[in-house]
Amino acid sequence: MIGVATSLVAVCLCYCGVALFKAASARMEPLRGDRLPHLLGQLLTSRLWAAGLLLLVAGVELQLVGFARLPAALVVPLSGTAGVLLLGFTAGCFGERLGGRDWLGIALFALGALLVAASLADGSRGPGRPPPPSVLLAVAVPSLVLPALWSVLGHLRPDGRHRRTSAGVSYGVACGVLVGAAEIGVKGLAITFYAGAGAADVLAGPHFYIAVVGMALALVQGMIALQRARMAVCMTVATIVALIYLVVAGTFLFGGDWPSDPLWGVLRVAGVGVAVAAVFAFPREAPPEHPSHRARV
Numbered sequence: 001m002i003g004v005a006t007s008l009v010a011v012c013l014c015y016c017g018v019a020l021f022k023a024a025s026a027r028m029e030p031l032r033g034d035r036l037p038h039l040l041g042q043l044l045t046s047r048l049w050a051a052g053l054l055l056l057v058a059g060v061e062l063q064l065v066g067f068a069r070l071p072a073a074l075v076v077p078l079s080g081t082a083g084v085l086l087l088g089f090t091a092g093c094f095g096e097r098l099g100g101r102d103w104l105g106i107a108l109f110a111l112g113a114l115l116v117a118a119s120l121a122d123g124s125r126g127p128g129r130p131p132p133p134s135v136l137l138a139v140a141v142p143s144l145v146l147p148a149l150w151s152v153l154g155h156l157r158p159d160g161r162h163r164r165t166s167a168g169v170s171y172g173v174a175c176g177v178l179v180g181a182a183e184i185g186v187k188g189l190a191i192t193f194y195a196g197a198g199a200a201d202v203l204a205g206p207h208f209y210i211a212v213v214g215m216a217l218a219l220v221q222g223m224i225a226l227q228r229a230r231m232a233v234c235m236t237v238a239t240i241v242a243l244i245y246l247v248v249a250g251t252f253l254f255g256g257d258w259p260s261d262p263l264w265g266v267l268r269v270a271g272v273g274v275a276v277a278a279v280f281a282f283p284r285e286a287p288p289e290h291p292s293h294r295a296r297v
Contacts, residue, residue, distance in 0.1 A: 013059035020052030033151035115271030168229025176241025182214025
């Protein structure tokens with residue numbers, strides 16, 4: 001019960017931090033992945049962004065408690081529940097309107113989360129064990145490098161063209177992969193720490209560095225996404241992709257939470273498949289810009 005409560009609060013804190021990031025991005029000059037010094041200067045001089053970062057860090061610290069007690073798959077329905085808060089922010093604070101395909105994507109994600117939650121009915125609750133460092137790095141390093149390269153190379157095209165054509169799905173996918181890789185690091189860090197390992201042992205392993213690098217890259221990619229696309233789309237897609245990554249890669253790396261009954265295993269696979277379909281349901285082109293889409297905070 002403690003793990004469920006702390007994980008739910010952690011996700012809510014992270015979404016609150018993202019809402020502050022969105023408000024801060026509206027006050028910044030255009031952010032580009034190929035102009036990293038300028039981008040970092042904009043972030044580090046924004047008090048609103050710093051406040052969001054504090055909430056995000058608090059959420060990650062609570063995730064350490066949750067990940068040490070829960071299987072990766074249980075995070076999916078918890079994040080889906082907290083996603084209501086994200087939709088509340090997008091409508092109430094930023095005036096974003098969702099279209100039919102947006103709601104279809106959200107509905108598919110909710111269905112996928114329910115299927116994954118149902119697959120937990122066989123009583124499997126173990127958090128698993130950390131994988132060998134070589135296996136972890138083989139999965140995590142490409143997940144960190146490829147989205148970072150996309151962020152740099154993808155901004156070599158003109159800003160105007162990118163803003164007209166992007167609805168935020170590609171940004172959300174890149175950000176979601178980075179967040180998923182970071183959460184894999186956090187999960188491994190949590191299991192190692194709560195198993196009794198000391199600080200020296202934790203720092204000697206790869207989990208800490210994967211978590212830090214993944215979160216740093218996700219912050220940069222997320223800020224670009226929030227400035228260039230609707231929060232409702234890019235952050236929902238990022239959440240879906242991160243959770244798919246956590247369920248698939250987390251089960252492969254840590255084990256311990258795959259259903260023992262084939263029926264529940266089919267539900268788990270179906271839930272992941274429906275979540276993947278949710279990503280493709282979102283429109284690829286942004287609707288015409290409307291003044292009400294600007295932040296009101």
